[in-house]
Amino acid sequence: MSGFGTDFNYDFHVSFPNDDLKKGTVLYNFTETPVPAASTDTELPGISSFYKDQTGEIFHTYSSYARGGEELIGTLMILDRAPKGRNEKTTMDFVRRHDEYEKAPKLHDCCA
Numbered sequence: 001m002s003g004f005g006t007d008f009n010y011d012f013h014v015s016f017p018n019d020d021l022k023k024g025t026v027l028y029n030f031t032e033t034p035v036p037a038a039s040t041d042t043e044l045p046g047i048s049s050f051y052k053d054q055t056g057e058i059f060h061t062y063s064s065y066a067r068g069g070e071e072l073i074g075t076l077m078i079l080d081r082a083p084k085g086r087n088e089k090t091t092m093d094f095v096r097r098h099d100e101y102e103k104a105p106k107l108h109d110c111c112a
Contacts (some may be wrong), residue, residue, distance in 0.1 A: 001072045003015070009043065009046075010065065013026070013028055013029075013046075014028070014043055014044055014045070014046035014065070015042055015043045015082065016028075016035075016039065016042050016043070016044075018041075019041065020034050020043070026110065028044055028065065029065035044065070044066070045062070045066060045067070045068075046064065046065045046069070047064050047068065047069040048062065048063040048064075049061045049062040049063075066091075067091065079094075
């Protein structure tokens with residue numbers, strides 16, 4: 001489920017209003033956390049679980065932040081078993097959008 005278009009992610013401190021980001025710290029994972037100087041991210045990773053009982057009452061049963069939800073991303077489990085692992089310098093720095101990769105060098109004229 002997504003919190004898109006709602007206050008849900010703000011309520012659980014995984015999305016941050018610009019005013020909070022400008023202050024230099026945000027409440028994340030139950031602690032005040034510095035915002036990296038060059039950060040443009042307004043969200044950080046988090047996952048929560050809820051239970052709705054027979055009367056309709058909703059209970060917050062679990063939350064995990066930062067790298068806690070990685071077991072749900074199967075690709076990471078495969079990379080963790082590779083010789084260089086994720087080959088990260090910073091968290092998730094190996095993830096790119098399709099237009100963010102460098103152009104691959106041309107190997108041979110015959111194969112272009």
